[in-house]
Amino acid sequence: xxxxxxxxxxxxxxxxxxxxxxxxxxxxxxxxxxxxxxxxxxxxxxxxxxxxxxxxxxxxxxxxxxxxxxxxxxxxxxxxxxxxxxxxxxxxxxxxxxxxxxxxxxxxxxxxxxxxxxxxxxxxxxxxxxxxxxxxxxxxxxxxxxxxxxxxxxxxxxxxxxxxxxxxxxxxxxxxxxxxxxxxxxxxxxxxxxxxxxxxxxxxxxxxxxxxxxxxxxxxxxxxxxxxxxxxxxxxxxxx
Amino acid sequence: xxxxxxxxxxxxxxxxxxxxxxxxxxxxxxxxxxxxxxxxxxxxxxxxxxxxxxxxxxxxxxxxxxxxxxxxxxxxxxxxxxxxxxxxxxxxxxxxxxxxxxxxxxxxxxxxxxxxxxxxxxxxxxxxxxxxxxxxxxxxxxxxxxxxxxxxxxxxxxxxxxxxxxxxxxxxxxxxxxxxxxxxxxxxxxxxxxxxxxxxxxxxxxxxxxxxxxxxxxxxxxxxxxxxxxxxxxxxxxxxxxxxxxxxxxxxxxxxxxxxxxxxxxxxxxxxxxxxxxxxxxxxxxxxxxxxxxxxxxxxxxxxxxxxxxxxxxxxxxxxxxxxxxxxxxxxxxxxxxxxxxxxxxxxxxxxxxxxxxxxxxxxxxxxxxxxxxxxxxxxxxxxxxxxxxxxxxxxxxxxxxxxxxxxxxxxxxxxxxxxxxxxxxxxxxxxxxxxxx
Numbered sequence: 001x002x003x004x005x006x007x008x009x010x011x012x013x014x015x016x017x018x019x020x021x022x023x024x025x026x027x028x029x030x031x032x033x034x035x036x037x038x039x040x041x042x043x044x045x046x047x048x049x050x051x052x053x054x055x056x057x058x059x060x061x062x063x064x065x066x067x068x069x070x071x072x073x074x075x076x077x078x079x080x081x082x083x084x085x086x087x088x089x090x091x092x093x094x095x096x097x098x099x100x101x102x103x104x105x106x107x108x109x110x111x112x113x114x115x116x117x118x119x120x121x122x123x124x125x126x127x128x129x130x131x132x133x134x135x136x137x138x139x140x141x142x143x144x145x146x147x148x149x150x151x152x153x154x155x156x157x158x159x160x161x162x163x164x165x166x167x168x169x170x171x172x173x174x175x176x177x178x179x180x181x182x183x184x185x186x187x188x189x190x191x192x193x194x195x196x197x198x199x200x201x202x203x204x205x206x207x208x209x210x211x212x213x214x215x216x217x218x219x220x221x222x223x224x225x226x227x228x229x230x231x232x233x234x235x236x237x238x239x240x
Numbered sequence: 241x242x243x244x245x246x247x248x249x250x251x252x253x254x255x256x257x258x259x260x261x262x263x264x265x266x267x268x269x270x271x272x273x274x275x276x277x278x279x280x281x282x283x284x285x286x287x288x289x290x291x292x293x294x295x296x297x298x299x300x301x302x303x304x305x306x307x308x309x310x311x312x313x314x315x316x317x318x319x320x321x322x323x324x325x326x327x328x329x330x331x332x333x334x335x336x337x338x339x340x341x342x343x344x345x346x347x348x349x350x351x352x353x354x355x356x357x358x359x360x361x362x363x364x365x366x367x368x369x370x371x372x373x374x375x376x377x378x379x380x381x382x383x384x385x386x387x388x389x390x391x392x393x394x395x396x397x398x399x400x401x402x403x404x405x406x407x408x409x410x411x412x413x414x415x416x417x418x419x420x421x422x423x424x425x426x427x428x429x430x431x432x433x434x435x436x437x438x439x440x441x442x443x444x445x446x447x448x449x450x451x452x453x454x455x456x457x458x459x460x461x462x463x464x465x466x467x468x469x470x471x472x473x474x475x476x477x478x479x480x481x482x483x484x485x486x487x488x489x490x491x492x493x494x495x496x497x498x499x500x501x502x503x504x505x506x507x508x509x510x511x512x513x514x515x516x517x518x519x520x521x522x523x524x525x526x527x528x529x530x531x532x533x534x535x536x537x538x539x540x541x542x543x544x545x546x547x548x549x550x551x552x553x554x555x556x557x558x559x560x561x562x563x564x565x566x567x568x569x570x571x572x573x574x575x576x577x578x579x580x581x582x583x584x585x586x587x588x589x590x591x592x593x594x595x596x597x598x599x600x601x602x603x604x605x606x607x608x609x610x611x612x613x614x615x616x617x618x619x620x621x622x623x624x625x626x627x628x629x630x631x632x633x634x635x636x637x638x639x640x641x642x643x644x645x646x647x648x649x650x651x652x653x654x655x656x657x658x659x660x661x662x663x664x665x666x667x668x669x670x671x672x673x674x675x676x677x678x
Contacts, residue, residue: 054588054672074593082590093585093675097251107589109244154589 001162001193002028002051007060009046009216020046021216024060028195033188035207036197043216044197045166051195052085052164053077065161082110086155086192090167092147094139100126101135104154111158125153129183145176152183163187165196169203181206241595242602249603256575263571264610267655270564271615275647276622277550277557279639284447284546288435292375292498293536297505299495300534301326301516305474306526317542318530319472320443324486327493329515331367335508336497338373341457342366343493344444346468349453350418351406362468363419363453365460371397371430373498374440379403381413381428384456388427392458396424402452403429419455420463439536441494442543444469467492489524499533509533565658572607572662576600580666584674597667604659605652612651616644
């Protein structure tokens with residue numbers, strides 16, 4: 001599903017050059033649930049941005065769903081983000097002016113779906129996260145957990161094959177975090193590949209596989225018991 | 241998507257009412273000031289008979305003082321008007337398709353209608369051809385003919401408005417109205433006709449209203465009606481009686497001819513030169529031969545109907561609009577950078593740079609429309625003030641549909657230009673940068 005080979009990302013200013021990723025290689029198989037862990041500043045978010053085609057890599061190669069996406073133009077990257085990738089952010093990233101329905105509608109608008117199809121997908125996604133009763137609420141009228149569920153519904157509405165989650169439970173209490181994780185596990189069980197960045201070792205263990213990132217590099221493989229339960233085998237990992 | 245973008249634009253603008261108000265207000269002030277100046281200029285520069293402008297010519301003969309030109313600043317110009325003698329002589333030519341001599345008079349009108357008191361008004365002494373020459377339509381009746389002109393019969397053509405006043409709007413052809421205490425028979429009633437500028441007599445107030453009463457040529461002489469417009473004399477000659485006034489070198493007649501093509505124009509120019517040459521042998525026209533024919537556009541230009549200070553005002557108001565737009569760029573930058581995280585989210589969810597660009601442009605366009613409407617209100621108020629403060633500007637300080645459309649279009653266009661930089665700047669940044677800001 002996702003294959004990064006010797007990827008590096010360098011941020012440059014006039015005086016400073018920062019290597020956010022160095023020779024970063026990772027293979028994520030179709031249907032896997034991978035947790036990316038590591039301390040702050042280790043490069044987890046940079047990896048997620050590159051994986052989500054939100055940033056361009058400096059060197060190396062990146063294949064997504066069998067296609068080389070490392071050197072695509074803005075339109076093609078946007079189309080892939082829209083059709084194949086779903087995002088879940090720590091801070092939910094809902095648009096505060098729009099109600100729940102319209103927030104979930106955003107990616108579908110850019111997909112060019114007709115009005116009736118969009119409506120059906122939105123309602124199904126909100127039903128999946130248990131928020132049909134909040135359809136005309138603004139984000140400010142929802143709890144943190146509910147907002148994250150809206151974000152998940154937004155990610156699911158386009159039926160992406162690949163879900164990227166950046167600390168999805170970081171702003172939630174443990175009960176809410178548990179329910180969001182259960183939701184993600186259910187989504188993964190339905191066949192969606194998930195890559196989740198997290199600080200929380202306990203949450204990481206709920207993934208099939210944990211990848212430790214330090215100083216912009218994959219440091220060690222960290223298979224654990226649940227890896228055996230992965231729906232698709234052969235999740236490869238290559239240290240940089 | 242345009243409906244979606246429009247909804248988002250309205251939502252976004254309502255979210256920041258202060259900033260939106262500042263942007264709309266700034267553009268509105270710029271557009272309002274610009275439109276007020278442009279409206280006056282546009283109406284001043286209007287050619288009210290453009291479809292016939294190339295065929296109608298004002299006639300000038302240089303019968304002026306040998307010691308100094310008619311216009312010290314532009315010595316090449318001949319007097320704007322003709323003497324009575326020359327006007328009468330030119331009327332004998334059959335070269336023009338149509339022609340009319342004319343001058344402005346002040347008269348007293350008495351209605352046969354009960355309750356209407358006698359009143360003073362301006363009228364025009366002219367040929368019956370005047371109406372066909374300038375394509376003036378009639379509601380009732382028609383113009384008088386040449387025989388009426390020559391005989392000085394007491395006939396009159398009145399405007400629709402005057403007909404309302406004198407006869408309550410009924411068909412008044414054949415009825416009588418008293419002018420200068422003489423009974424005049426109504427020959428015709430014209431449709432409302434008020435060209436701006438009043439091209440056929442710019443010498444006596446280019447933005448005055450057209451006359452409501454027209455009387456035949458011979459009436460002027462019969463009733464000894466002096467000109468109520470400008471009369472300019474240069475020669476030291478005795479002018480005690482009306483007849484002496486007619487035979488003087490004073491200029492006070494406007495003269496227009498219709499010459500359908502260049503050949504006829506050239507032939508008429510030759511005719512004028514020949515006429516003046518003959519007059520020179522009689523001791524008149526002491527200055528070098530300088531007879532001029534100007535079509536309507538040339539006439540309005542040479543008469544400087546649009547004053548230079550009005551042109552300067554338009555340029556200054558345009559510069560002021562530029563300053564307003566420059567300020568708007570700053571406000572838009574604040575607005576769009578403030579919304580950048582939302583744009584980052586949309587980009588992450590699949591909006592291309594082009595899609596976000598279009599969305600932002602629709603928002604800029606919405607600001608432009610609102611600014612245009614605000615500008616129109618301001619322009620309307622400014623023009624109302626001009627009408628109140630400056631008599632004679634009533635016809636000039638009016639917004640028409642063309643100007644309303646121009647204001648909205650100018651506002652949208654200029655706002656889009658101002659919005660390009662902020663929009664491009666927001667769209668050019670990688671979405672991940674704004675997501676970090678969330």
